[in-house]
Amino acid sequence: MDNNNNNNIKKIGIFGGSFNPVHRGHMEMANLAIEKLDLDRLYLVPVGTPCHRCDNDFVSGQDRMAMIKLVCLNNKKLFPCDYEIISEKVSYTYDTLLKIAEIHPDSLIYEIIGEDSAEYLTSWKNYEKMVDLCKFVFFKRKGYQSTIHGLLTIEAPLFNISSTLIREKIKNNEPLEDYITPEVEEYIREHNLYR
Ligand code: ATP
Numbered sequence: 001m002d003n004n005n006n007n008n009i010k011k012i013g014i015f016g017g018s019f020n021p022v023h024r025g026h027m028e029m030a031n032l033a034i035e036k037l038d039l040d041r042l043y044l045v046p047v048g049t050p051c052h053r054c055d056n057d058f059v060s061g062q063d064r065m066a067m068i069k070l071v072c073l074n075n076k077k078l079f080p081c082d083y084e085i086i087s088e089k090v091s092y093t094y095d096t097l098l099k100i101a102e103i104h105p106d107s108l109i110y111e112i113i114g115e116d117s118a119e120y121l122t123s124w125k126n127y128e129k130m131v132d133l134c135k136f137v138f139f140k141r142k143g144y145q146s147t148i149h150g151l152l153t154i155e156a157p158l159f160n161i162s163s164t165l166i167r168e169k170i171k172n173n174e175p176l177e178d179y180i181t182p183e184v185e186e187y188i189r190e191h192n193l194y195r
Pocket of ligand 1: 116164
């Protein structure tokens, strides 16, 4: 994360996930969040050691981060954040939020989440404190019917895509262009990931 000129940055988004790998659904969400919330910057934060799920060991944090860096190259407002990847501790979004709030004082922070994550949001570490520090922004997801109320919802088409689907397609040697960017596809091929 670069810490320069942060005083001019007033609206920040945080979008965390396994990103295993980062896919076009994530990109659509990121672009829509930037546009609809008028964000100055959106951080993509790959989880390091997750507390809820254990699916991030398909590939290393470094590889997931490298793919995120590739998709950030095409958008000036999108920034990779390696805070959770380089931390030795279990990743909690609360800690990441504190860190980002510290380097962007006086800015409004939005936490971007999909419907499957929103279902267990209230069990996140320090959820009540997070509500004071950020606004949760929520995207609906195909196959989920959440009963969450009071979150800011971004109206968007349902993106019928997941990293699980992509990992399956890679194993089956199926075309990937509808699901990931060419740069990410090339990275996966070069490093022989998800085989
Ligand atoms: P996996 O299939 O491995 O579980 P995933 O596709 O859900 O992965 P994650 O990296 O776990 O991807 O997702 C990061 C965030 O993006 C989560 O908040 C998740 O809910 C959200 N998300 C991912 N894909 C979609 C989608 N197609 N629609 C809405 N939200 C999504």
